[in-house]
Amino acid sequence: NAGVTQTPKFQVLKTGQSMTLQCAQDMNHNSMYWYRQDPGMGLRLIYYSASEGTTDKGEVPNGYNVSRLNKREFSLRLESAAPSQTSVYFCASSESWARANSPLHFGNGTRLTVT
Amino acid sequence: RKEVEQDPGPFNVPEGATVAFNCTYSNSASQSFFWYRQDCRKEPKLLMSVYSSGNEDGRFTAQLNRASQYISLLIRDSKLSDSATYLCVVNEIKAAGNKLTFGGGTRVLVKP
Numbered sequence: 001n002a003g004v005t006q007t008p009k010f011q012v013l014k015t016g017q018s019m020t021l022q023c024a025q026d027m028n029h030n031s032m033y034w035y036r037q038d039p040g041m042g043l044r045l046i047y048y049s050a051s052e053g054t055t056d057k058g059e060v061p062n063g064y065n066v067s068r069l070n071k072r073e074f075s076l077r078l079e080s081a082a083p084s085q086t087s088v089y090f091c092a093s094s095e096s097w098a099r100a101n102s103p104l105h106f107g108n109g110t111r112l113t114v115t
Numbered sequence: 116r117k118e119v120e121q122d123p124g125p126f127n128v129p130e131g132a133t134v135a136f137n138c139t140y141s142n143s144a145s146q147s148f149f150w151y152r153q154d155c156r157k158e159p160k161l162l163m164s165v166y167s168s169g170n171e172d173g174r175f176t177a178q179l180n181r182a183s184q185y186i187s188l189l190i191r192d193s194k195l196s197d198s199a200t201y202l203c204v205v206n207e208i209k210a211a212g213n214k215l216t217f218g219g220g221t222r223v224l225v226k227p
Contacts, residue, residue, distance in 0.1 A: 042119070042202070042217040043159070090158055097213055101147055104204075104215070106158035 002026050006091045006107035013081040013114045021076040021110050023091030031097040032074035033058075033104065034066060036087040043090065049074055050097035081114045088112070118142060119205050121218035128193045128225045135189040136221045138203030148186045149204040150177055153220065159202055162188075193225045 006023045013019055025032065030051045035043040045058030049068040063085060065077045074093075078085060091107040121138045128134045140148075148165035163170065165177040165186050176189040186205075190197055203218035 040123070040219055042219045044217075045215070099213075101164055102213075103149060103161040103164070104151075104159075106160070109156075109158050 004091055004093055004105050004107035006089075006110055008110060009108065010111050011113070013078075013112065015082060015114060017081050018077065018079050019081065019112075020078075021089055021091070021112075022073070023075065023107055024073045025091075025093040025105070026072065027093060027105065028071070029093035029095055029105070030071070031094045031102070032068065033092040033094075034064070034074070034076045035090045035092060036060065037090060037109075038087050046076065046089075048097065081112075083114045086112060086114045117219075118216045119203055119218040121201075121203050121221045123219060124222040124224075126221065126223045128190075128197075128223060130193060130195060130225055130227050132193050133189065133191050134193055134223060135187055136201070136223075137185045137187045138205075138218050138221075139183075139185040140203075140205045140216075141184070142205070142207055142216075143184065144207050145184075145205045146208045147206040148177075148179060149206070150175075150186075150188050151202040151204060151217075153200045153202055155200075162201070190223070193223075195225050195227065198223060198225045 004025045033048040034046040047066040049055045052071045089110045092104040094102040150162040151159040152162045153159040169178040174191045178187045200220040202220045207214045
C-alpha cells in the first residue's frame, strides 16, 4: 500500500542548477499538492492541481513550475535553483480539493539543499 | 499576525500525564479543522478532524471554539510514542476550492 511516493529523498544542488521532483499516488485521488516546510514557517503551498489537467499557484509559487502528467503523477520543477529554495518538500494528495473534509495524504518528503 | 498560530513548545510531559494545547486562527470564515501529527524528519499524518461538537479518538480529544477562534488537542495518559510535533490545519472553503493553512506546530516530548 504505497500511498504517495516522491523521489528523490535527498538532493544537493548548486545555485542555478535545475531539477524535477517526482510524485505519484495510487489512491485514485483527484487533487495533488506540493508544499515546502521551513523551520518556524509551517507548511506552505507552492502549487496544487485540483484535478487532472489543471494546476494553480499556491502561496509561494515563484521559482517553481509544475506538471500534472496524469491522474497519478504531479511533478515539481526548479528551473534555476536558489539557496532560498533549500527546504523540505512534500507532495500530497486528497480525494478532492472541493471537499471540506478531504484530508491530505503526504509523501515521505524530499530534503533539498541548494549551495 | 499569522493566520494560524501555535505555541511551538516543547511541552515536556511525564509519561501517563495529560497535556493540552491550543491553536488560534484569525479567519472567521474558516470552516473545517484538522490535527496532523509529524514525527521528526517524517511526513505529516492526519491525526483527527475537529468537529463543531468536539470529538474524541481514544486518548485524544479535539475541541473547537468558534467564538474565540481556537481549536485544542488534549492527550490523556501520554505514551512515549506520543512524542511528536502536532500541526493544526485550518480550512477556509472558497468558491474555487479549499484553502488549507498550516500552523507551525507544537512539539510534545513525553518522558519516562
